[in-house]
Amino acid sequence: MAGEEDELPEETELSYDQxxxxxxxxxxxxxxxxxxxxxxxxxxxxxxxxxxxxxxxxAFPVYNKSHMxxxxxxxxxxDVIVSSYSExxxxxxxxxxxxxxxxVDHVKQICTKVxxxxxxxxxxxxxxxxRNALDxxxxxxxxxxxxxxISAVNCVKGKDTEGPGSDFxxxxxxxxxxxxxxxxxxxxxxxxxxxxxxxxxxVLDIKGKLQVGAxxxxxxxxxxxxxxxxxxxxxxxxADDCAIAIANIIRHHETEYLAALEVxxxxxxxxxxxxxxxxxxxxxxxxxxxxxxxxxxxxxxxKELGLGK
Amino acid sequence: xxxxxxxxxRMPPKQSETALSALLSLxxxxxxxxxxxxxxxxxxxxxxxxxxxxxxxxxxxDADSYRSPWSNKxxxxxxxxxxxxxxxxxxxxxxxxxxxxxxxxYYEGGISSxxxxxxxxxxxxxxxxxxxxxSKSGHGRRGCLEEGAWDAIxxxxxxxxxxxxxxxxxxxxxxxSLATDDESSGKFGLSGSIRRQMKMDLAVAEGHLCNMGRxxxxxxxxxxxxxxxxxxxxxxxxxxxxxxxxxxxxRRLPDT
Numbered sequence: 001m002a003g004e005e006d007e008l009p010e011e012t013e014l015s016y017d018q019x020x021x022x023x024x025x026x027x028x029x030x031x032x033x034x035x036x037x038x039x040x041x042x043x044x045x046x047x048x049x050x051x052x053x054x055x056x057x058x059a060f061p062v063y064n065k066s067h068m069x070x071x072x073x074x075x076x077x078x079d080v081i082v083s084s085y086s087e088x089x090x091x092x093x094x095x096x097x098x099x100x101x102x103x104v105d106h107v108k109q110i111c112t113k114v115x116x117x118x119x120x121x122x123x124x125x126x127x128x129x130x131r132n133a134l135d136x137x138x139x140x141x142x143x144x145x146x147x148x149x150i151s152a153v154n155c156v157k158g159k160d161t162e163g164p165g166s167d168f169x170x171x172x173x174x175x176x177x178x179x180x181x182x183x184x185x186x187x188x189x190x191x192x193x194x195x196x197x198x199x200x201x202x203v204l205d206i207k208g209k210l211q212v213g214a215x216x217x218x219x220x221x222x223x224x225x226x227x228x229x230x231x232x233x234x235x236x237x238x239a240d241d242c243a244i245a246i247a248n249i250i251r252h253h254e255t256e257y258l259a260a261l262e263v264x265x266x267x268x269x270x271x272x273x274x275x276x277x278x279x280x281x282x283x284x285x286x287x288x289x290x291x292x293x294x295x296x297x298x299x300x301x302x303k304e305l306g307l308g309k
Numbered sequence: 310x311x312x313x314x315x316x317x318x319r320m321p322p323k324q325s326e327t328a329l330s331a332l333l334s335l336x337x338x339x340x341x342x343x344x345x346x347x348x349x350x351x352x353x354x355x356x357x358x359x360x361x362x363x364x365x366x367x368x369x370x371d372a373d374s375y376r377s378p379w380s381n382k383x384x385x386x387x388x389x390x391x392x393x394x395x396x397x398x399x400x401x402x403x404x405x406x407x408x409x410x411x412x413x414x415y416y417e418g419g420i421s422s423x424x425x426x427x428x429x430x431x432x433x434x435x436x437x438x439x440x441x442x443x444s445k446s447g448h449g450r451r452g453c454l455e456e457g458a459w460d461a462i463x464x465x466x467x468x469x470x471x472x473x474x475x476x477x478x479x480x481x482x483x484x485x486s487l488a489t490d491d492e493s494s495g496k497f498g499l500s501g502s503i504r505r506q507m508k509m510d511l512a513v514a515e516g517h518l519c520n521m522g523r524x525x526x527x528x529x530x531x532x533x534x535x536x537x538x539x540x541x542x543x544x545x546x547x548x549x550x551x552x553x554x555x556x557x558x559x560r561r562l563p564d565t
Contacts, residue, residue, distance in 0.1 A: 014334055022331045029320050029328075038319055044312035045335055146552050176551045187547035210495075212551070214544035220503035221318050222536070224544035228495025255555045260494035262554065265545045267453075268499075269537050275443035275451050276459040276485060277533055281414035289407070289522040290515050 016051060023055035031215040031223065032067050032188030033179035035060070036109075060106040061090065068175045068190055070150045071111040073102055080104075080111060085154040085171045085192075094121055096154055097135055123159035127168060130197070131155055133243035138172055141247050145254070146189075149176040158197075170195045172250065184218035193250055202236040206249060210257055226264075228257055310339055317347060322500040323486055325349060348482045348502070351440045351460045353420055356380055364422040366462070368436040378405045378422045393426050397433055401425040404518055408437055411522065415529075416441045418448025419459075431469040437525055438462055443487070456488035456498070463525045470513055477520060479507045481528045483536065499541055503532060 014022075023042055030038035043052050065087070070079040073095065080086070080095040080102040088094050093102050099122055100114045123131060135153040142149040151174045158168030174191040189212050196205040208230035216222045230253045234245040264272075269279075281287065313332050320328040326349050333340050344367070352365045359379035363369075369376040371390045374383040381398060383390050393401060404423040412421040419441030428434050443449040443457030461483050468476035486500030507528050511520045 019335065022335060025331060026316060026320070026328070029324060031319060031321070034319055038316060041312035041315040041319075045316065045332065145555075147550070149552070178547060178550055185543055185547055187544070187551055189548075189551040212548055214547040215319075216501075216540055216543040216547070217318050220501060220540060221322055222499065222501030222503075222540040222544060223321055223323075224541075224548070225321070225498040225500075226494070226496060254552070256493075257495070258548070258552055258554055261497065261548060262545075264489060264494045264497045265541065268541060271451060272453045272487060272489065273533070273537055275449035275454050276416075276441060276457050276487060277529075278415050278417070279530070279533065283414070287411050287414060287522065287526055289519040289526075 019046065019048065019051045020055045020058075023052055024059040027055065027059035028063055030063065031186055032213055033177050033186045034215070035063055037181075056107045060109070064104075064106055064109065067177075067188065068173055069109060070175065070177075071102065071104055071109065073098075073100065073111050073114050075100065075114050077114075079150050080114075081150060081152045081173055081175065083152075083154075083173055085156055085173065086152065088121060094154070096123075096131060096152065123155045124162055126163050127155055127159050127161055130168075130239040130242060131170060133239040134170065134172065134195075134246055137243040137247035138174070138250070141251050142174055145251070146174070146176045148178070149174055149189075151175075165199055167199050168197050170197070172246075174250075174254075185214070185216050187214035187224075188212070191250070191254060193246075195246055197236060197242075199236070204234050204236055204242065204246065206230075206232045206234070206246065208232075208250065208253060210254065212261070226261060230257075310336075310342060313339065313343060314346065322484070322502055325484075325502070348460075348462055348484060348504075350458065350484060351438060351462070353440060354384060356382075356384065358382065362420045364420060364438040364440055366424070366436065366438060368426070368434075368464070369422070369424045376424070378402075378424060391426070393424075393433075397425050397427060400517065401435075404435065404437070404521075407518060407522065411526070412439055416448075416459075417450050418442075428466065432467045432475075434464065434466050435521060436462070436464050437521075453489060454487050455490045456486065458484075458486050460484040461529060463528070465521050465524065467517055467521070473513055474510055475513050475517070475520070477509050477511060477524060479509075479521075479524050479528060481505055481507070481525070481532060483529070483532045485536065499544065501536065501540055503536060503540065505532060 023046060026038055026042050027035060046052050064082045065084050068081050068083045070081050072079050077098045080093050082093050082104060086093045088101055091104050093104060094117055095102060099117045101117045102111045102114050104111050131153050138151045138153060142151045154171050156169050156171050158166055161168050172193040176189040179186045191210050193208045198205060211227045214224040232249050317328055329347055332343060353362045354365055354375055355362050356377035356379050361379050363377045365375045371387055374385050374387040376383050401423060408421050408423050412419055419439055421439045423437050425433055425435045439461040441459040444454045445452045449457055463479060463481045466478040482504040484502040488498040490496050507524055509524060
């Protein structure tokens with residue numbers, strides 16, 4: 001240190017709301033699957049139950065939806081995905097596959113109970129035909145390609161359409177998460193595909209958003225944050241044919257993206273990283289600390305002669 | 310305090326500044342501990358007199374002013390400020406010059422600064438800093454990076470000379486973030502920080518600078534490799550665990 005004691009900053013007591021906003025910030029920025037570890041540390045730092053609880057009530061739902069967490073349904077029918085696309089009410093999320101609505105406790109991150117979805121919450125038979133076919137194809141793709149992936153297809157527009165003649169829109173969600181605290185590692189994959197069925201042009205407009213994250217924190221802290229947008233289209237056909245076409249498009253783009261990520265990683269050591277710091281100087285030898293006088297002379301001469309590296 | 314450090318380890322590395330100031334406002338009683346244990350991306354100031362940039366850190370700060378290693382003056386000017394002894398200052402000047410060449414060799418650009426001061430144990434402490442902007446718009450030679458920041462902080466404690474040997478304790482912290490954006494892989498970003506320590510007893514025959522320089526070079530190289538292979542490698546492994554590449558997946562025969 002420069003030798004002086006640091007003066008403590010002026011003690012301005014933070015207001016309740018300020019503390020709450022800070023608490024929410026920490027919770028919302030927790031990496032995938034780590035919010036409970038963050039919560040534990042946060043409680044210790046805050047030492048104020050009331051502020052924490054209120055912050056948690058506000059932050060957990062946002063976190064859960066953006067990370068699209070999967071909660072096991074007590075009816076043992078599988079998992080429900082908590083997302084803005086499946087939200088019926090603040091604590092209610094629909095699982096279209098089993099036509100149930102899950103009631104969840106956001107802060108505890110569990111599904112407390114399920115109830116059957118009522119008619120207003122479910123799509124029409126016509127829509128369900130398409131939704132169901134697509135859901136089955138996506139499930140098949142996910143089970144092949146993701147060791148622990150979970151998917152859902154939600155109708156987000158036009159769910160009451162009775163027959164051809166109108167547009168409707170689905171959102172396909174694929175999510176996979178891995179948490180390995182003993183290995184100080186966590187990761188998440190989120191795919192969100194918007195399928196816009198356009199009646200007039202008889203075309204399906206497909207837009208995808210992939211987001212991959214990974215976190216490794218053994219004696220350090222490193223994070224991967226990768227995302228990509230996609231655009232594609234196919235023709236409006238029967239429910240089964242559409243399902244197969246859409247699933248193929250998704251499979252194609254996601255596989256290609258994974259390969260591109262691999263390429264980006266493999267370019268790191270010798271290309272990308274080099275723009276930050278080389279492994280060795282151009283001379284391919286370690287720096288001659290004892291001979292630097294000579295070195296700097298050479299450098300001066302190089303500069304004068306205009307010799308670049 | 311443990312909990313505070315735990316929080317910092319989990320927050321996205323690029324948000325470490327926000328996280329730290331949030332913690333400082335929540336637990337101001339621990340501020341000196343937090344500030345000494347956590348490193349933030351380095352700031353830079355221009356020394357107009359010598360026409361060069363220098364790096365700001367706790368080790369060249371006095372009140373709200375910072376000492377330039379080039380002119381040895383505080384900016385903004387400060388009365389009764391702290392300076393290293395003239396002997397140490399000589400070593401400091403030499404260190405800055407040599408380190409600049411080292412920096413050029415490995416970083417092909419960037420800014421470096423070295424600060425030294427006597428400590429209470431008849432030895433001294435030296436702080437070697439490097440800041441590199443490797444993005445396309447900065448000093449990135451190959452134009453690969455949309456964003457690229459490397460901050461290195463090496464603090465080395467040198468013990469008093471005894472029987473022609475001295476004890477060196479080096480603590481190195483590297484903070485980096487890089488991002489690429491292209492057609493096939495979209496937005497790809499890696500960021501992080503690691504810190505390691507290295508202790509050695511070396512003969513002073515070739516001078517302190519030589520010893521310190523070699524230790525820094527060695528540890529910096531190790532950290533760079535570690536970040537690249539271990540740390541980034543683990544994130545890559547995680548992605549492949551979430552979704553294994555196509556070749557490894559049993560392909561189902563298409564139904565007709």
